[in-house]
Amino acid sequence: MPTFSIRLRLIFLSVLLLSILAGSSALLIRELIRDSRSLSEEAKLVSIVRDANSASKHFGDLKYWAIDSAVTQLAGSQDAAELAKSGLESDLKAISAVDPHVVAAIGGEVYIMTNLTRQAALAYSSDDSAAGNALVAQAKTRILAIEDQIDKIVGRLEEQAIVRRDASMRQAEFATRLAIAGGIGALALALGFTALTVHSITIPLKQLDRSIASITRGDLNVAMPPPSVPEIAAMTKTLAMLRDSLIERDRLEGERQRAEMEAHAARDTAEAALHDLKAAQANLIQAEKMASLGQLTAGIAHEIKNPLNFVNNFASLSVGLLDELNAAAAPALAMLDARRRGEFTEACDLLIGNLQRIGEHGRRADNIVKSMLAHSRGGSGHLESVDLNALVDESLNLAYHGARAQDQNFNVTIERAYDENIPPLSLVPQDMTRVFLNLFGNAFYSANKRKREMNGADFRPTLALTTRDLGDAVEVRVRDNGGGIPPEIRDKLFQPFFTTKPTGEGTGLGLSIAYEIVTNQHRGTIEVSSLVGEFTEFTVRLPRGHSPDRSA
Amino acid sequence: MPVSILIVDDEPDVAVLFRQHFRRETREGVYVLHFALSAAEALDRLASDIEPELVVILSDINMPGMDGLALLREIKKRWPELPVMMLTAYDDEERRRRAADSGAADFVTKPVDFDFLKTRLRELHGSSV
DSSP states (O other): OTTOOHHHHHHHHHHHHHHHHHHHHHHHHHHHHHHHHHHHHHHHHHHHHHHHHHHHHHHHHHHHHHHHHHHHOOHHHHHHHHHHHHHHHHHHHHHTTTOHHHHHHHHHHHHHHHHHHHHHHHHHHTTOHHHHHHHHHHHHHHHHHHHHHHHHHHHHHHHHHHHHHHHHHHHHHHHHHHHHHHHHHHHHHHHHHHHHHHHHHHHHHHHHHHHHHHHHHTOOOOOOOOOOSHHHHHHHHHHHHHHHHHHHHHHHHHHHHHHHHHHHHHHHHHHHHHHHHHHHHHHHHHHHHHHHHHHHHHHHHHHHHHHHHHHHHHHHHHHHHHHHHHHHHHHHHHTSOHHHHHHHHHHHHHHHHHHHHHHHHHHHHHHHHHHHHHHHHTTOSOOEEEOHHHHHHHHHHHHHHHHHHHOTTOOOEEEEEOOTTOOOEEEOHHHHHHHHHHHHHHHHHHHHHHHHHTTTSSOOOEEEEEEEEOSSEEEEEEEEOSSOOOHHHHTTTTSTTOOOSOTTTOOSOHHHHHHIIIIIISOOEEEEEEETTTEEEEEEEEETTOOOOTTO | OOEEEEEEOSOTHHHHHHHHHTHHHHHTTSEEEEEESSHHHHHHHHHSOOSSOEEEEEEESOOSSSOHHHHHHHHHHHOTTSOEEEEESOOOHHHHHHHHHTTOSEEEESSOOHHHHHHHHHHHHGGGO
């Protein structure tokens, strides 16, 4: 049954139901036929019994009237006897089929009996009473025998009729029971098959309905009903196609979203790369600018150094020469009057003063030139394995005492946070010390300048010093709570000769040299962050495991 | 008995400077100063005998043409006993090392501390003063 179509199933069910109907009807008809047959036989038997009873009655009339006519010889009796006899003969004829031999024997006896009565009548008419009586006696014997025979037949027929009637009743009862049982059975069978067929159709339909509902809800992870019925299988196939196309749609949607996300990620990566690239480019440009500025600075220093040396040398020589001049001219001067001698001495003193000023400013210029030359002097120091914390701390002490020496009122709170796990670092100690001296000096200057500007308000100049191991690099942060650096000049901080200090206090080369040393010589980075009125923080990062560039 | 010093520098004013600083010594007959404006000229002067006896050469390093270090090597090749002091405006380890490696007797930075220079000169030729 699994692959039969619904139409076939319904046809099959109809045929089955009709068969059941036909079968049960046939059974009932057969029983009815049997019943009616039994009834007709019973009716026939009843008629025979009636005929037998009629024969018995006619024989009673006959024996009476035959004896009477024999004795009386009356014509009326004679007729009555004849009528009874013909009635008896007709009755016997009717029942002869029941037992032909006995009926024939009864006919024979009747014939003998009537002959005996007729002979008796003749005897009586001839007045032979004795003979007549003897013949009547014989006839009476015959009558008894005939009565006995007729009673036997009637009894037997009545018995047969009773048996037949009982059988008919049983047959009718059986037919009734059979009709009831057959009806119930047929009904049960019909109901059963109908239920089975309906069930076989509705089960896959319900499964299909559940699948449809599930897909409608959006749950595509649903099993399809088994293909048990071709019509439903077709629907199932369509539904499965729908489900598969929905799954495919979802998959494509997912893929589209994934692709979109990937595209987003790729775009973000590209943008980040572009951003990095721009930053790197800016750094490169800055580094290039600084490098060319450094070279220019060094070049200028080279060119100025020699003439400046001459200026300084000749200035100091000239002072000595003036002394010699004074000594040589002393006798002549003694001969001059006081006013002229005074003029001479005044001019000499002015000349000496001028030469001293030339020497003084020459030395100042020489200091600037020396600082400028530091740009070209990178790499002159030796590479050593250094404890960075110790180096920083040593530089801090130097800077602190330097500041104290310049200004007795100088004071600063120092907060140290050293990472004790920084391994020894390969660097040029003199140059890195120079970097830190510069940063500390600037920090001290800035913090104290702010204190002066606040005119005794409650302000504590503070320098916070942090070292940190970053894994592939180490970091030193120098933070002061001075006035900060305005954003517009932050770009110029590392340029040579850029200074915010009054003329004569700063060369503008400190950070420029620090930049040179950190960036070119040690391949590190130096950055500044600042908030005006809050703080300035310089961050120096030095790579680990990188040899400083000796050729820089 | 005076002795000679040869000073090699491409700056002509170096001669003026040295003459003034050594005015007393030249007047007193301690030193006779000779000047050359290039390494080539210095080698020429050395090839022809210098009177009185040359006891030391002072040479600048940065010069056009043959520089002071090349001159130093050349002199050490030809007159190994002649002391050469290097003068330079640039005081750095690299130059000092190279000068010492090439046999320089001393390394003096500009601006020259003449008192120090005179002390070193006395140490170099000893008995002359």
